[in-house]
Amino acid sequence: xxxxxxxxxxxxxxxxxxxxxxxxxxxxxxxxxxxxxxxxxxxxxxxxxxxxxxxxxxxxxxxxxxxxxxxxxx
Numbered sequence: 001x002x003x004x005x006x007x008x009x010x011x012x013x014x015x016x017x018x019x020x021x022x023x024x025x026x027x028x029x030x031x032x033x034x035x036x037x038x039x040x041x042x043x044x045x046x047x048x049x050x051x052x053x054x055x056x057x058x059x060x061x062x063x064x065x066x067x068x069x070x071x072x073x074x
Contacts, residue, residue, distance in 0.1 A: 003069045010062030014055045021051035 025043040032039060 004066065007062050007066035007069060010058050010065060012062075014058030014062060017051055017058060018055035021047055021055075024051070 025047050029043045
């Protein structure tokens, strides 16, 4: 795998991690009888902020890796 592919891999993992927060919240609330915006927001709060932090770090690493590969190529 070349360096550009690795950068895109980090970005893809970051996007997948960000989306997985919503999947986890939906799975937690799968046995709810009534869905409202307030209940889904409560489920997102129950999941926490860790997914957002991890996805932000992965996206940042991917972008920095791509920029570093473009400007500091050896």
